[in-house]
Amino acid sequence: MLSRGSSVRLLGAACVVLAATFAAVVPDGASGASTPAGATTVTFGPKSTFAPATAAVHGSTDVYHCFLIDPHLTSNRELVSSEFLPGARKEVHHAIYFLIPPNLAGQARSLNAASHGKGWSCFGAPLNPNGTFDNTTWLGGWAPGPIIPHPTPAGTAIAMPAGSLVVMQIHYNLLAGTSPDRSQVRVTTVPAAGNHLQQLQSTKFVAPPDLPCPAGVTGPLCNRQASIDDLVSRTGEQAAVLLGAIEQACPPYHDPNHPQMEGDLVTTTCEWPVDRSMHILGATPHMHLLGQSETITLIHGSTSTVLASVAHYNFDGQRSYASPPGTWARPGDKVQVTCTYDPTLRQVLPSLRKLPPRFVTWGDGSSDEMCLGNVGWVAH
Numbered sequence: 001m002l003s004r005g006s007s008v009r010l011l012g013a014a015c016v017v018l019a020a021t022f023a024a025v026v027p028d029g030a031s032g033a034s035t036p037a038g039a040t041t042v043t044f045g046p047k048s049t050f051a052p053a054t055a056a057v058h059g060s061t062d063v064y065h066c067f068l069i070d071p072h073l074t075s076n077r078e079l080v081s082s083e084f085l086p087g088a089r090k091e092v093h094h095a096i097y098f099l100i101p102p103n104l105a106g107q108a109r110s111l112n113a114a115s116h117g118k119g120w121s122c123f124g125a126p127l128n129p130n131g132t133f134d135n136t137t138w139l140g141g142w143a144p145g146p147i148i149p150h151p152t153p154a155g156t157a158i159a160m161p162a163g164s165l166v167v168m169q170i171h172y173n174l175l176a177g178t179s180p181d182r183s184q185v186r187v188t189t190v191p192a193a194g195n196h197l198q199q200l201q202s203t204k205f206v207a208p209p210d211l212p213c214p215a216g217v218t219g220p221l222c223n224r225q226a227s228i229d230d231l232v233s234r235t236g237e238q239a240a241v242l243l244g245a246i247e248q249a250c251p252p253y254h255d256p257n258h259p260q261m262e263g264d265l266v267t268t269t270c271e272w273p274v275d276r277s278m279h280i281l282g283a284t285p286h287m288h289l290l291g292q293s294e295t296i297t298l299i300h301g302s303t304s305t306v307l308a309s310v311a312h313y314n315f316d317g318q319r320s321y322a323s324p325p326g327t328w329a330r331p332g333d334k335v336q337v338t339c340t341y342d343p344t345l346r347q348v349l350p351s352l353r354k355l356p357p358r359f360v361t362w363g364d365g366s367s368d369e370m371c372l373g374n375v376g377w378v379a380h
Contacts, residue, residue: 038191039080044069044166045184046119052091052172052181055121060234061174061355062093062365066122068100068112069166069185076192078157083149084142088181093171093366094144097185098126099137102163109165123235123364126167138202139166139187143286143318149186153281156378157197160189173366175351198378200281205335207270208246209369210256211290211343211360214264221358224256231363243362256361265292268371269338271299278377280327283307284320286372289349290341290360291315296373298327299334307335307375320376329377339371 045067052063086092100108107127111120125136139158140150152158168185190197213222221227231239247256250270260267285294291313298305308321329335343360346352352367360369 039188040077040190041081041186041188042071043085043184043186044071044168045085046168046182048118049087049180049182050119051178053174053178056174058233060365061367062234063172063174064121064123064364065119065170065172066111066126067119067168067170068108068117069168071160071164071166071187073160073162073164075162077160077162077189078192078195078197079139079152079160079187079189080157080197081149081151081188082140083147083186084140085147085184085186086142086181087183088172088177088179089144090176091172091174091179091181092144092183093173094142095168095170095183095185096141097139097187098167098169099139099158099160100127100165100167101137101161104136105163105165108167122167122169124238126169136167140185144316145318149188151188152200153376155198156200156281157190157195158200159192171364171366175366200376200378202374202376203278203335205270205272205296205337205373205375206246206362207268207337207339207371208243208250208254208256208362209266209268209287209339209341209360209371210247210254210259211266211341211369212259213357213359214344214347217347217357219357221356224359224361227359228361230358231361231365231368235364239363246362264344265340265342267338267340269336270371271334271336274329274333274335275331276379277331278329278375278379280307280323280329280375280377282320282322282376284318284374284376285310285313285339286318286370286374287313287315287339287341288366288369289315289352290343290345290369291339291371292342293340294371294373295336295338296375297336297338298329299336300330304336308373320374335373335375337371337373341369 055063084095253270254268283296285308293311295309296307307323
């Protein structure tokens with residue numbers, strides 16, 4: 001899919017962010033294919049409400065919780081549309097729904113049984129709640145923005161074998177409230193046999209944000225290592241492993257000790273080689289609350305194609321963007337993701353200004369940051 005020697009092998013092992021396959025990259029305005037015969041739409045969700053505030057640890061304002069759903073698949077089907085239905089919108093930072101194949105269903109059921117059917121804490125991937133990542137397929141996802149159906153691009157789908165389960169992982173953030181939640185997901189599937197749909201896939205391209213405290217702002221967590229230690233206490237040891245792996249994979253484009261600064265703004269960038277042919281359909285930028293702009297670019301030698309560019313990023317209005325028709329990535333091309341942040345917003349935004357100043361790094365929490373470009377594609 002992509003390579004960068006030992007650094008990428010470490011990153012691939014540490015981070016499902018770069019290796020997962022899912023159907024969430026659906027460019028706004030892109031229509032799905034005419035729904036084939038036999039389509040079925042079902043809404044799933046937990047049997048009772050969940051109070052995220054009861055699951056926060058070590059003073060964290062972030063909770064990742066996994067809910068197990070049995071769609072009762074008695075035959076092979078394929079997903080052609082999904083829609084997340086958030087309950088407590090102020091608290092839901094994002095949601096991802098994962099496919100649990102039949103050979104892993106027992107593991108998922110055991111995790112759920114340990115909590116008497118109420119789900120489990122799951123920073124990272126759903127089947128490894130202690131922080132080591134698996135390669136569980138992503139069926140779809142949602143980040144703050146429109147609540148609308150997301151059909152897969154025309155002619156594509158995601159396989160759901162008979163006997164599979166679904167895990168709905170929700171990231172709750174408690175900065176804006178602590179309301180109980182009962183979110184749901186609605187999916188439309190069709191019989192796998194005879195529909196001739198291509199398998200939609202995606203690759204996550206990342207760059208490591210390292211945002212020092214602004215000039216004149218001080219505090220114990222303005223020390224980078226102290227900030228990382230605090231991150232680990234909130235989200236687990238895998239956070240430091242992942243952060244180190246991303247930064248190792250991104251030189252010479254990124255130096256955590258010498259960020260690219262212009263006034264108060266900080267910019268990070270990273271290029272990732274492509275090692276297979278991919279017909280690119282769309283791209284989704286993602287940052288957190290300090291993000292200002294993001295660009296995802298496909299580089300072919302001396303020429304380039306912008307896959308997505310957001311000049312004024314809005315966390316509450318995230319969306320996907322259709323790529324220019326006929327956009328192909330070939331072996332030897334590169335995908336570049338570039339993000340710009342304003343660390344001074346941490347002292348201004350109502351949801352952040354009461355938190356202690358900190359050196360902000362890559363992390364799962366809303367008060368941490370990300371620089372992620374999710375690119376949706378189908379094979380040649």
